[in-house]
Amino acid sequence: MQIYLDASATTAPRVEVINLMQETLLKGWGNPSSLHSWGERATLILEKARWQVASLINAPSSDAIIFTSGGTEADNLALFGVTTQYDSPQHIIISAVEHSAIALPAQILENQGWQVTRLAVDSRGRVNPQALSMAIQPNTVLVSIIYGQSEVGTIQPIKELATITKNQGILFHTDAVQVAGRLTLDVEELGIDLLSLSAHKFYGIQGAGALYIRPGVKLNSLGGGGGQEKGLRSGTQALGAIASMGLASQLIQEELELETPKIRALRDYLLELLSSFPYLTITGDTIHRLPHHASFIINHPSPLLTGRKLVRELNFAGIGISAGSACNSGKTQPSSTLLAMGYTQNQALKGIRISLDRHTTKEDITWTAMVLRQIINRLISDLNSH
Numbered sequence: 001m002q003i004y005l006d007a008s009a010t011t012a013p014r015v016e017v018i019n020l021m022q023e024t025l026l027k028g029w030g031n032p033s034s035l036h037s038w039g040e041r042a043t044l045i046l047e048k049a050r051w052q053v054a055s056l057i058n059a060p061s062s063d064a065i066i067f068t069s070g071g072t073e074a075d076n077l078a079l080f081g082v083t084t085q086y087d088s089p090q091h092i093i094i095s096a097v098e099h100s101a102i103a104l105p106a107q108i109l110e111n112q113g114w115q116v117t118r119l120a121v122d123s124r125g126r127v128n129p130q131a132l133s134m135a136i137q138p139n140t141v142l143v144s145i146i147y148g149q150s151e152v153g154t155i156q157p158i159k160e161l162a163t164i165t166k167n168q169g170i171l172f173h174t175d176a177v178q179v180a181g182r183l184t185l186d187v188e189e190l191g192i193d194l195l196s197l198s199a200h201k202f203y204g205i206q207g208a209g210a211l212y213i214r215p216g217v218k219l220n221s222l223g224g225g226g227g228q229e230k231g232l233r234s235g236t237q238a239l240g241a242i243a244s245m246g247l248a249s250q251l252i253q254e255e256l257e258l259e260t261p262k263i264r265a266l267r268d269y270l271l272e273l274l275s276s277f278p279y280l281t282i283t284g285d286t287i288h289r290l291p292h293h294a295s296f297i298i299n300h301p302s303p304l305l306t307g308r309k310l311v312r313e314l315n316f317a318g319i320g321i322s323a324g325s326a327c328n329s330g331k332t333q334p335s336s337t338l339l340a341m342g343y344t345q346n347q348a349l350k351g352i353r354i355s356l357d358r359h360t361t362k363e364d365i366t367w368t369a370m371v372l373r374q375i376i377n378r379l380i381s382d383l384n385s386h
């Protein structure tokens with residue numbers, strides 16, 4: 001039995017999407033920048049996808065969508081695209097629980113002399129809007145706050161945060177990579193200037209993403225070249241992946257209303273099955289939470305019982321989940337997200353994440369909860385007997 005429960009890492013591309021990718025590569029492989037009919041055909045495919053992605057987030061115009069290679073590049077383009085507009089270092093604000101695609105570019109800016117405020121979060125991983133108001137300085141030029149936190153599932157009060165920055169004339173970016181395809185996204189209603197998306201999180205192909213740029217917002221490109229994507233992202237577009245991102249956007253937009261409640265109900269069932277199990281504690285916000293996402297830390301003091309250990313054990317049992325901590329140079333690092341939420345160094349090595357998608361069944365969840373309990377009980381009794 002094989003059960004994939006790591007949708008926050010990536011989702012299996014839909015068959016329709018793979019078919020469209022193949023068809024595009026076979027019949028629509030022209031270069032959108034060419035003037036002949038091959039180029040025209042490619043341009044039609046590209047612009048259709050742009051329109052489909054724009055529709056997913058209710059962008060005011062498809063022109064507001066710039067295709068990138070994924071969420072990471074969209075995040076980098078937002079941060080560096082805005083900040084390179086300034087001749088001298090200014091101030092930006094992010095949260096203490098950003099994805100590395102924001103946290104590391106912010107670190108680079110800091111090394112270049114920029115001031116970076118990392119807003120603290122509470123024990124559920126939420127940013128306090130008041131703290132944002134207080135952190136704003138006369139030279140603040142950009143605020144970037146993750147919408148749905150990938151590791152602990154917490155959803156931030158994005159509309160409230162965006163309103164604060166809007167009132168002060170400061171640009172607001174959000175990384176919505178984990179939210180797209182799970183919850184309705186409406187950039188107009190939220191009052192957002194910049195928003196990052198990644199196709200492979202909602203059944204598209206890896207290697208396609210987009211940055212929404214509100215009409216009127218000025219960004220610099222990160223590199224020079226042929227001037228594609230309004231000069232913001234030079235290089236011939238990856239047409240097959242982009243066309244399939246368009247279709248994946250359209251299909252998820254059509255199905256979200258039915259799919260999300262189903263996935264949320266299964267996730268709640270998982271939480272219920274594990275709620276009485278003393279060795280797991282839920283992390284993140286239980287109310288403001290991504291609907292497909294469950295995360296825990298293992299309640300046992302032994303440093304041998306880590307999230308990564310549990311991921312490996314579950315993998316032996318045919319179940320794919322994820323650990324919160326990263327491994328750098330062979331050494332496991334505690335999760336910076338859990339540390340920011342107030343967990344100890346030892347606890348921050350004990351995070352796991354279980355994330356569901358449209359293929360998850362009730363049987364998958366029942367089985368996974370049972371196997372997880374058995375594995376943890378066995379590991380703890382092994383530890384106790386040594």
Ligand SMILES: Cc1ncc(COP(=O)(O)O)c(C=O)c1O
Nearest residue numbers: 070071072099101150177178198
């Ligand atoms: C919140 C968030 N931002 C950005 C990314 C990076 O997206 P991509 O893999 O498309 O570069 C991820 C991927 O895990 C993510 O979860």
